[in-house]
Amino acid sequence: QKSLQSSPSESDPLPSWREGKTKQAIMDYVASVTDPNSPHFIPVPDRIATFDNDGNLWAEKPLYFQLIFAMDKLKSLADQHPEWKKDPVMKAAIDHDTEALFKYGEKGLMKIVLASHANTTGEEFEQEVLQWIKTAKHPSLNRPYTELIYQPMVELVHFLQKHKFKTFIVSGGGLAFMRPWVEEVYGIPRDQVVGSTIKIKYDDHGEQPVIRRLPELEFIDDKAGKPEAIYKFIGRKPVFASGNSDGDLQMLRWAALGTHQSFMLLLHHTDAEREWAYDRESAVGRLNMGLTEAPMKNWTITDMKNDWKIIFPPSDSK
Amino acid sequence: QKSLQSSPSESDPLPSWREGKTKQAIMDYVASVTDPNSPHFIPVPDRIATFDNDGNLWAEKPLYFQLIFAMDKLKSLADQHPEWKKDPVMKAAIDHDTEALFKYGEKGLMKIVLASHANTTGEEFEQEVLQWIKTAKHPSLNRPYTELIYQPMVELVHFLQKHKFKTFIVSGGGLAFMRPWVEEVYGIPRDQVVGSTIKIKYDDHGEQPVIRRLPELEFIDDKAGKPEAIYKFIGRKPVFASGNSDGDLQMLRWAALGTHQSFMLLLHHTDAEREWAYDRESAVGRLNMGLTEAPMKNWTITDMKNDWKIIFPPSDSK
Ligand SMILES: [Ca+2]
Ligand SMILES: [Ca+2]
Known part of the structure; x- marks a missing residue:
């Protein structure tokens, strides 16, 4: 299944990204690790890419x-x-x-x-x-939530998929809340989603066996929970990890130090006009330590305002 | 990655299966649900197949x-x-x-x-x-454990994969015990494995962050745990489910009643000469209720002795 939003030209797999060092770093990385003659070549099964969702693949304001x-x-x-x-x-x-x-x-x-x-x-x-x-529609932008996805990030997901990366969502959001729509909206299979969970129970007392969702928290897939959930659900350290807040730091710190060349990407919300601008002080999606840590560790920071030509897919894309 | 053990001929995707009603039922099912003109056609993303491991993909005697x-x-x-x-x-x-x-x-x-x-x-x-x-080598058969896999089942896994089924292991065995070798041995990606788990913890106090495995049970992926884990890890009801013991019954009962045409398969260990013969009374891999329930529900039973030409891959296959 392909996402509705993606139609990159043959020549440019990331048409919504402005030329510049962020886009170039992504392109260079993928070229290097997929070239069998490169010393940084990564075998296909090890090409695991993980993406945070809220504020990273779609918006998260005024609240999740x-x-x-x-x-x-x-x-x-x-x-x-x-x-x-x-x-x-x-x-x-x-x-x-x-x-x-x-x-x-x-x-x-x-x-x-x-x-x-x-x-x-x-x-x-x-x-x-x-x-x-x-x-449902967003209270201020008045568009369906599935149109408030970041077009450049969807292109990035598909670019990696095209180069045989297996793409996963690893989100603090609810696993069962994401699964029904991620396949159509992002082109990420629903079994490649990791998220927060409540307890469940198999119940075969009725006419048909069903899974019952219980009012009890099981697991929050945030901070240290992210590498833990990746170990459990994916079983391999990602070589490419992408997030937008300090809740993603443990995932990035852990993924950055694998045996393969890795690429860590943080999205910085810098565009108050087209989206929202927030970082170190924001209650939702705070990016504080990450902004300090990224340059020290050679992680890449996307500057939303300057790196992206468009934020959301065009309204008429449906 | 392909398994070492599989080299089916072009004309027969299941060469280790004897002609007969079990093989025919499998072939007919796959033909029917993958034919776009069939009323039973299943779209690719819904082609989820789950396989129990112990006693189903590889042997389980004298003990797991x-x-x-x-x-x-x-x-x-x-x-x-x-x-x-x-x-x-x-x-x-x-x-x-x-x-x-x-x-x-x-x-x-x-x-x-x-x-x-x-x-x-x-x-x-x-x-x-x-x-x-x-x-390590098996105590009585004196072969590496990865050669004690069921060649006909590996062919079945690959046959389904070839027809765009996404194949998962859903086993009572340990998730972390299976992951390191299933990809090479079965051709099933390591992130497509569901199993029992102990608790883990992300630890970033050392030089590098690591996942620590804790001496505390988290989850047993058996009986009702199987549909629960499938809901959580895969997020879709399988259309094809395969097991060999009463520990698989909840998985089969739940999977059998989806919206698509389904195929439920139980392996009956009937071959005391080439493998082991056991069912209703066995302590390991007991198949009691399943033997009664299968015919009532039109589930297919593989009779190991009569349905399989060979059990294990030939010794010289490496
Ligand atoms: Ca986020
Ligand atoms: Ca079993």
Whole structure:
């Protein structure tokens, strides 16, 4: 399955990237490690590339899109749960009052994530996500969330795939929230997604066996969780890793030191006009230590404003 | 990467299978679901096939090969751990006294698995497994364990791959024990392996960040664990599932009821002469309920003795 958004010309596999040192570094790396005559040649099975998702493959402002899904779902169920209105966290979510919600910190967010992501079967949840992603629109940009993906990053994914890299998403976002749409939107197979999980249970007491999603956190795929999950789900150290926040640092530090030549990429959100500009002080997607560490370690930083010709795919691309 | 063992002729993709209803059922299924004009056509991304490993892709007698690895490793470390000799479970393992070991039941086995599989880094454990699998030999058959794979099953894996099925191992065996060698031996990529796990931890206190393997069980990929792990690691219901024991039943029951035409395959060990004959009463690899359930649900049963021309690859195949 190919993404809808990609149609690079024959001559330029990264047409949405401006010529410059970032694009050149990517092209040089891929040329070097895929050339059988290069001392840096990497055999195909070892060509593992991992991509963070929020703020790296699609936008993450004003807040993680998955939280908007959670609030939308709780709102749609509110009439059946009058008791939620008496709970300040649930009420904030139902009212989409993110300012009020954020006052309750991670505990508040976890509560609405569990309330909105559990107590369904795997198949029911899949349908809910698909329905939402097809119809919901971003509050300020007024476009479907799947059009708020970064066109240059999608081109990069496909460029690597074309050179036989196996591309994975490794995201703090929910595994089950991403799987239903990543294949069509990014061209990344749904079994090549690693993410945060809640507990599940096989249940064969009904007419048909089903997977039940339980209201209990299992694993957060962020920070040290990323290399742990890569070890567990992929079983090979990536040679190419890409992220945008300090939550990706452990993945990059670990992946950078494999036996093969590696390429570590950080996306710096520098474009207040076309997207958002944020880094060291941002609550969502903070990039602080990474900005200091990257130059010391020869990691590449994408400067969104200067390196990208366009941010999102053109509106008429569908 | 291709397995060393497979060289099917152009005309017959399953040359080690005898002509008969089992082989025919497999061929008919694959022809039907890969024909775009068939009402049973399955789109490529949905062609997920899962294979149990022990007793299904390779042998499992006199006991799981992974347990022999565990005992071999403990024996090799015994001199550094004189205290082990005073522990009856550890002593049984070091002495390869399986009869004594089995008296301690699952608790005893778990103890020797944790002692032999943890307290290393991911990379160290990988090297230990590789070293063992290259040198160890089966106690009665006197061949390397990687030559005790079922040639007809390897052909089946490759036949499905050729028809764009994505093939996964879903085994009660240890994930980290299988990954180092499955790619070369079966031609199944190491990230397409699902198995039992112990807890791990990312550790960046040393010179280089590493994954540490902890002496604590995390997950057993057997029985209900199989559909749970498939949901989590693969994210799609298989259309083709293959196993040999009652530990595979939940996987088969769940996979059999997807939206696509499915094929469920159970391997019945009926060949006391060329391999082993065991089913309803066996302690290792018991197939009891499955033998009753399969005919009621139109699952296919492979009769090892009658359906397979050869069991293992020829000795000179290397
Ligand atoms: Ca991110
Ligand atoms: Ca088995």
